Amino acid sequence: MTPPQLVVHSDKQVMAEAAAARLITTIVDAQAARGHASVVLTGGRNGNALLAALAAAPARDAVDWARLDVWWGDERFLPEDDPERNFTQAREALLDAVALNPARVHAMPASDGPHGSDVDEAAAAYAAELAAAAGPKDQGPVPTFDVLMLGVGPDTHVASLFPELSAVRESERMVVGVHGAPKPPPVRVSLTLPAIRAAREVWLLAAGEDKAQAVATVLSGAGEIQAPAAGAYGRDRTLWLLDTAAASRLPQELRSPVSA
Numbered sequence: 001m002t003p004p005q006l007v008v009h010s011d012k013q014v015m016a017e018a019a020a021a022r023l024i025t026t027i028v029d030a031q032a033a034r035g036h037a038s039v040v041l042t043g044g045r046n047g048n049a050l051l052a053a054l055a056a057a058p059a060r061d062a063v064d065w066a067r068l069d070v071w072w073g074d075e076r077f078l079p080e081d082d083p084e085r086n087f088t089q090a091r092e093a094l095l096d097a098v099a100l101n102p103a104r105v106h107a108m109p110a111s112d113g114p115h116g117s118d119v120d121e122a123a124a125a126y127a128a129e130l131a132a133a134a135g136p137k138d139q140g141p142v143p144t145f146d147v148l149m150l151g152v153g154p155d156t157h158v159a160s161l162f163p164e165l166s167a168v169r170e171s172e173r174m175v176v177g178v179h180g181a182p183k184p185p186p187v188r189v190s191l192t193l194p195a196i197r198a199a200r201e202v203w204l205l206a207a208g209e210d211k212a213q214a215v216a217t218v219l220s221g222a223g224e225i226q227a228p229a230a231g232a233y234g235r236d237r238t239l240w241l242l243d244t245a246a247a248s249r250l251p252q253e254l255r256s257p258v259s260a
């Protein structure tokens with residue numbers, strides 16, 4: 001388990017812009033080192049703000065978008081063009097504006113897709129897509145993602161792993177169907193903690209006062225069943241990207257200096 005590193009920004013917008021700049025650099029470095037890169041997107045307010053900041057960043061043209069694989073950490077199991085789908089929101093914020101290779105855009109299935117309303121079958125299909133993309137150098141049935149981003153919910157959920165639900169206890173499957181999520185919609189598809197931990201870098205995003213207690217709970221040592229974000233860490237790095245409001249309830253010894 002890599003220990004969490006904290007970066008605290010002055011506000012939500014600065015955080016989104018700084019995270020977007022960090023993502024550009026990380027993708028460019030991965031493409032220089034390996035010829036391609038892979039990212040796992042998150043839904044939610046902070047994830048979408050990051051994508052919008054990336055879309056507005058002049059340096060976005062440094063990325064070779066055609067050599068980027070895009071995956072999702074979770075999806076709201078809704079019809080294809082539903083505005084609440086994480087995929088729809090990511091398209092609007094960034095994806096439609098850059099020259100991605102459609103074969104490398106790995107959206108999670110929609111509820112009117114080939115698996116119909118069977119979310120467990122949809123989850124199994126996404127797990128198979130991940131397994132097909134994994135190579136001999138990957139440790140297990142998922143690719144070694146370069147960066148996996150997670151928005152942290154006010155209840156400490158990440159992806160669609162909610163406190164105490166069975167999905168956060170999953171130790172074998174890489175992707176699960178989620179039933180009865182406390183945040184709408186109740187049916188979702190989610191990577192599990194073992195899949196999340198396959199990433200080189202895991203970035204946890206939290207901005208705003210409504211995230212402050214969740215951030216303090218997780219970073220003060222809560223367990224992952226009660227606080228799923230506590231179980232999200234990367235192989236090489238676990239980075240918490242916060243704004244001052246989200247960091248405001250951290251114990252003093254955990255706080256880092258605020259960047260601009």
Ligand SMILES: O=C1O[C@H](COP(=O)(O)O)[C@@H](O)[C@H](O)[C@H]1O
Pocket residue numbers: 042043044045046047073074075076086150151152153154158159160183
């Ligand atoms: O529903 C979801 O919520 C979380 C957190 O969203 P936020 O708006 O509170 O930042 C997000 O990480 C997840 O991908 C999404 O499906």
